[in-house]
Amino acid sequence: MVSYLSQYHGGYRIFTVIKEIEKADIWLSAGLSAGVLKEDSLLLLPDNIMIPFTSEEKRRMEQIHEFDVLDINENGIVYRWYSSFDGDAGIATTSACNSNCIMCPAGDNERRHHNHLTVEQLETVVRHMPKDLYYFTVTGGEPTLIGEDSFIRLMNTVKKELPQTKILLLTNGRTLGDRNFMERFLNSKPDCLRVAIPLHGSTAAKHDYITRAQGSFHQTIRAIKALLKEKIELELRIVVSKLNRDDITGIAAYIAHHFPSVTVVNFVGLEMRGNCVINADKVLLSYEDAFQASKAAIKLLIRSGIDVGLYNFPYCMIDKSYWPIAQKSISAYKSVFYPSCEKCEMKNACCGIFKATMRFYKPAVHPIVHGEKDD
Numbered sequence: 001m002v003s004y005l006s007q008y009h010g011g012y013r014i015f016t017v018i019k020e021i022e023k024a025d026i027w028l029s030a031g032l033s034a035g036v037l038k039e040d041s042l043l044l045l046p047d048n049i050m051i052p053f054t055s056e057e058k059r060r061m062e063q064i065h066e067f068d069v070l071d072i073n074e075n076g077i078v079y080r081w082y083s084s085f086d087g088d089a090g091i092a093t094t095s096a097c098n099s100n101c102i103m104c105p106a107g108d109n110e111r112r113h114h115n116h117l118t119v120e121q122l123e124t125v126v127r128h129m130p131k132d133l134y135y136f137t138v139t140g141g142e143p144t145l146i147g148e149d150s151f152i153r154l155m156n157t158v159k160k161e162l163p164q165t166k167i168l169l170l171t172n173g174r175t176l177g178d179r180n181f182m183e184r185f186l187n188s189k190p191d192c193l194r195v196a197i198p199l200h201g202s203t204a205a206k207h208d209y210i211t212r213a214q215g216s217f218h219q220t221i222r223a224i225k226a227l228l229k230e231k232i233e234l235e236l237r238i239v240v241s242k243l244n245r246d247d248i249t250g251i252a253a254y255i256a257h258h259f260p261s262v263t264v265v266n267f268v269g270l271e272m273r274g275n276c277v278i279n280a281d282k283v284l285l286s287y288e289d290a291f292q293a294s295k296a297a298i299k300l301l302i303r304s305g306i307d308v309g310l311y312n313f314p315y316c317m318i319d320k321s322y323w324p325i326a327q328k329s330i331s332a333y334k335s336v337f338y339p340s341c342e343k344c345e346m347k348n349a350c351c352g353i354f355k356a357t358m359r360f361y362k363p364a365v366h367p368i369v370h371g372e373k374d375d
Helices: 021-028 055-061 108-113 119-128 148-161 179-188 204-211 216-229 245-258 287-303 320-325 339-343 355-360
Strands: 013-018 034-037 041-045 049-052 069-072 077-082 090-092 135-139 166-170 193-198 233-239 264-268 307-311
Touching: 013 021, 013 041, 013 119, 021 034, 021 041, 069 119, 077 119, 090 119, 119 148, 135 148, 148 179, 179 216, 193 216, 204 216, 216 233, 233 245, 245 264, 245 287, 264 287, 287 307, 287 320, 307 320
Parallel strands: 013 034, 090 135, 135 166, 166 193, 193 233, 233 264, 264 307
Antiparallel strands: 013 069, 034 041, 041 049, 069 077
16 A cells, blocks of 8 residues: 545546646557646546545655556555556556465465456556566466466466566466466466566475465476476575475475576565464574575575575675675565664665564664675
8 A cells, every 4th residue: 555545435446647637648548547646636537536635645645756557446545556766566466375375474364355456457557557667577466366367368468568578477386287277378478477486395295384285386396397398487486484494405406406497596585474473483584594594505506507596685684795696675665774774885785674574573784884794
């Protein structure tokens, strides 16, 4: 949620934010909607619906930039699908998931309620995206669970509307392990596609224990093999927790042996919300401990010729020699920094810390000054 507009009493709408009404024809002529953002109001076109702001709503809407893509629902809740300021763009097709990972940042309520837009609404979101968009994410829940026909239709729309955009599909891979589904997916996939799949253990017992879904390991492995056979860019993710810290090197060895042509392996730090908070005593590792548990695995993969990245690890919590593989991975709206981070020379490149994690516990930071950690 970006804001709540108490004076809105209409139905669900998707629109692109503009500052000057003269620009509206660009979207209206394409059958799309625009929202003219003024200091104290929002005008929705083509319906000419004026929404005045309260003082608090005005303050919240100041974080909206021209050409952002937003929606507003019947309750007046505003959500941002694309930020023109930081480039974040994507769609979540559904909150439903066919796994129930112990450390998932989503909770049981999110997964059970299956909240999602219709495929027509999701297609409208895609059509509102700028044609020169660099990067676009399709996620969930498990994004394929919007329904097979709807998912294939949506992929075709993404392929048509964003032909030059790098598309990232975040999935647990289980549905793609079905041969018939995979065949349909291959016929609809966008041209510039990368699929990202997590592997939680080096054995079915370990992986399935973490997903709490029997058979998920073998389904995921089938999907990985099929994607690599088709030479689709594949990113494997290892979410590092207390549950698999002793198997991280085993997972890396399994990948290096069975999937040496994988595009990249990313090691992922925890986001403390949802199931991850409920099961904190079972899963929580500090950033430092998670990194230390991953070092041997990282070295193994690099020696095997496989690219590696670190997601969600602040620079000050990993060894300096690993800074080149640390990614600015946390979406801007989820990322926070301590006041002391302002003096850190790596701040602009650092991912920061999840807001949800900061609410749960406060990791110690060590701002980097003159190339070294400042204790």
